Amino acid sequence: MASEQAKEAKLNEKIIGEFQQLRNEQRNLVNNLNTLEMDLKEHKTVIETLKTVDPERKCFRLIGGVLAERTVKDVLPQLIENKDFIEKTITRVNEDLSAKGQQINKFKEEHNIKIRGEQMSNEQSRSEEEEKTSENRNVLVSN
Template structure:
């Protein structure tokens, strides 16, 4: 009977291994969520740039900054949006690299301690599909 209980629980792990593993998974999830938020923000910037690109440069535009509407010209708003888009893209790329590193660390950790030997490749595909499903239309 004891042998059956030990098989259900799996092999004994050194103290703190599961806590460290859970911490790694949580950090990975947070990075991934932040990356999804950045992708959404990037799409919003691209949408606004596309909407105002054909307007005259001296046309009035209203931009929400910190909960306050500010009147600016199209040329100023376009410049700010392009700079913001560039920053978002750089930050997104940085998070992408961190996610790859964290994923590699998770796989190594899982392999070392035999935590999930039959890791599904579908998990990464599910996250990519979720990312694609988070697209919205601004009307």
């Protein structure tokens, strides 16, 4: 009897560990997505600024920790290419994030995992819906 409870406890710990690992992977994807979106915003700002500047003007670009002197006409195409690559990467990370969310939901359903915060919010929304329907019953409309 005690051995069965111990086995069940170990199984539950393993399931919880796997679930937490999935959630951590999802958080990492979100953090990467936020970083990429900030980089994209910076690239767009720099590109818009450099488009208004003389193409022969010198500018500086940080490449691998080294500041390199270039001209605007040399740097602008590279920045546009980097921006396009970042946009493609953001699309890919969004797809990975939605797939990870589906994987987490499937795992929750398979192992009947309930998250305390979600359960309370569902109960609150149900009680709010019941209050709204009870309020609607007491309305008198005259023409």
